[in-house]
Amino acid sequence: MRLLHPLDAKLARDLWRLRAQALAIALIIASGVGVLCSSLAVVDALLETATLFYERQRFGDVFGNVTRAPRHLLTRIGDIPGVQVLEARVVKHATVEVEGFDDPVIAALVSIPEDRAPVLNRPWLRRGTLPAPGQVDGAVLSEAFADGHDLAVGDTLHALINGRRRALRVTGIALSPEYVYTIAPGGLLPDDRRFGVIWMGEEVLAAAFDLDGAFNDVSLVLAHGADVDTVVHRLDALLEPYGGTGAIAREDQPSNWFVMNEIRQLRSMAGILPTIFLVVAAFLTNMVLARLIATERSEVGLLKAFGYGNVTVAWHYAKLVLMLAGAGVVLGWLFGWWLGRYSTVLYADMFRFPTLYYHPGLQPFVLAGAVSLGAALAGALGAARRAARLPPAEAMRPPAPAVYRRAGRLSAAARHWFDQLTRIVLRQLLRWPVRALLTSTGVAAAVAVLVMSLQWLDALELMVDSFFFDQQRHDVMVSLVEDRPASVRYEIARLPGVLAVEAHRTVPARLRNRHLSRREAVIGVPGDGELEVLKDATGARVPIPPDGLVMSRTLADRLRLSRGDPVVVEVLEGSRPVIVVPVAAIFDTWIGTPVFIHREALDRALGDPPTVDTLLLDVDPDHILELFDALEATPVVGAVTLRRASVDNFDDTIAENMLVFVTIYVSFACTLAMGVVYNSMRIALSERGRELATLRVLGFTGGEVSYVLLGEAALMVLVALPIGCVLGAALVELMSANFETELFRVPPVVAPSTYGMAMLVVLASAVLCGVLVHRRVERLDLIRVLKTRE
């Protein structure tokens, strides 16, 4: 008994014969499936990890902040309909001294009840314990911070708590749902060495900050189905008299906002890149199959002469595609699973989660597989149908020479210039312009993906340059613990090493335009500031007018505001005045959604004595350490941020992650380029083996014969390069539009060197393919090719 039907044996051998081409196609499909699976899996994994962590540690639904509120207010808060659980805390900031680290370090001090475990926002202990009841120096450190400074349970560090230097003994290391993305207030990226979280006993902190019998922070968990907005509104009203700065829902909680922002971005990415790969893979499959069957026509005729039906023959070739695509899909699944896990681990490192729930559901895999197989089958359908339609007699005859008539004629001038081999190349292209164009399009897609991937680095550089260098010109930013009279700048200016000082006043506010509103910090800046210069996306300076708001375009769009429109500004601190300010200017910026105003205008509008909360310093680098010491000893100083450290941190965190993904996408693009070029060359070789062998017999060298084959491919690649650059620019625009989040927009800039690099990589891939195919031409079996009937 036969184990394998002869047709299946043929299938297996065809696959083996086409293995290099099959591999190229499978890899392309695998890339598409891999990216789709991994993106969707990462989105799922991050969402699930966050949800589980939040639930288990009872992450709050609503958060409120006040200057000082009596504990009895909690009863009234608890009475707000929908509130299920609440917990009040003391949350403050302090300067921390870590031995061997000179830069200023800030920590958020978060109180935990002395006599019981926290009910909400529970820290997840990784090591050690919570401080024992009554232990005044006990402290639990956030894990990233402890890791950043090699601090372990039992170690000691010092903190300047409300002006008093205290020794703290590490009793535990923990993670928290509140600080999954651990950023200093106003920061963009986690900086594990310069910002951390320290949990301490409630009584200790309350005493230190004069909050006995009071609190300055409250978290709520709501009953299922409670209306978050209503609760936020009611809480806001209750906290207002106590210096409330506006309650927020979980979605606006900084850490969670960043996490969800990243997830949204990943989700939008899952839509674009895999589509590109799948489209190219489908195109390649189509091309390969159509041409494969053209070279197999006599066998198709033979099968039909034996009595195999159209359906059987078509199914035979459909199976070939399914096996090719199936291999690609399985490879893609494995790759996607791995890449998904790898990216999740990368994210888990940036976002501090205790455990990763990487259990990708079947859905992304089924979806990616179905899309790929569908695309491949659709691509191959036409070819399989043509194979089945061929009448056996016709199929078994050698095909008539391809018809070259007027269309293939070259002009007299062209004939004068080109030798016969070049004419073969040119006529071949002119004879099948669509096929040539499709191949070029495939290569162009590779160039485009490369441009798009490499462009991230250009965008990053532009963002860093414009934000950290063009715009920020100070060396140190000092955030004060609370608003101080504007004269504080003179006090700071006297500190060692300070060359210049500029003061900002930031007020939390709700900006409102009819039914649209948004919470944003309005930054009051001096009109003639030189230490922070507002620049728009083109690099032009944006002047701060004496009156009115200068608003980023993202924010203006979100509030549907144009220049000159009035904005209702509900200030969320102090006496909480509501003022109406016109939009004086709108500017484009890549990072954040900032809104500025002339500080004097802000002071006037608020009607209270001018205060400031942030100071920008220009510092003599030789005296910077003295300055740090002096700042540490200044009680009003809250956080100290070094611009240099921010740049380094931005580079480290984002560039590192990005480089990984850029590398992955560059390898995808090379797969694409090689897949398209190699397949088109190999198919041309099998279609035209006879012609090329004839040339060899006529006395042309292997190199000359390769020229016919490779010259054609080279022309198609050369045509593809500029097309690819244009496509790449379009993709960059598309990605930029899709990646727009409130945190940042990717500038759609492409450096000339990026185009150059993209084209070089594709050229190199094409050359590599050329070398592989040339070796085959050299090994062409002349006699066999000539003697076998076509």
Next chain:
Amino acid sequence: MSPPTSPTPAILSGRGLTKTYHVGDVDIHALRGVDVELRDGELVVLLGPSGSGKSTLLNILGGLDHPTSGELRFRGKTIDTADERALTRYRRDHVGFVFQFYNLVASLTAEENVALVTEIARAPMSPADALALVGLGDRLDAFPAQLSGGEQQRVAIARAVAKQPEVLLCDEPTGALDSHTGVLVLQAIEQVNRDLGTTAVVITHNSGIAAMADRVLRFGDGQVVDESRNTVRRAPAELTW
């Protein structure tokens, strides 16, 4: 089997040529020791059933393949051990091929197909002259798809002779043609042989063609089983098959 010594020098001579193909575990002896000499201006027909080894011999004579053993000399120079580069050179400069299936380049016109060879040849005739020689002086601009089978084969002959090779090797040149068209093709070969003095070898399994040759080598089972000389060469038009 070697012919009696003759005043005209041998242009190609093979001694004890064998060719063995290994197919799986089986050895196929395509040539089992063939001695052959081709002289200047001779028209030789290799006659024999398919599989008798005549094409193998032609491939070896034309530098498309190496013999397994034996010696092959072209104008006294050994070529049986020549490397790929030297064989390419040999084919380019000295040998013209005509195949059963024409093997024209579909994307080149008749004239350009011939020019393909004249461009790399040392002392070629013009493509137009070569095509005139085979009676296609008026079809220079036709693409292969616009030519009949016989015309395509005559373009192939023009292409083979345009470089004025010393040897013209034709493998079943009439195999794919009807007899009327076949005669036209044979006439072209005969004319080249007569007018240019090119040594011509024609492979065929059709004994009717043998009458146009100076010499006929009959092949059987990888060996030359008989050699005969025609006292009078018959014109192709007089042949019947």
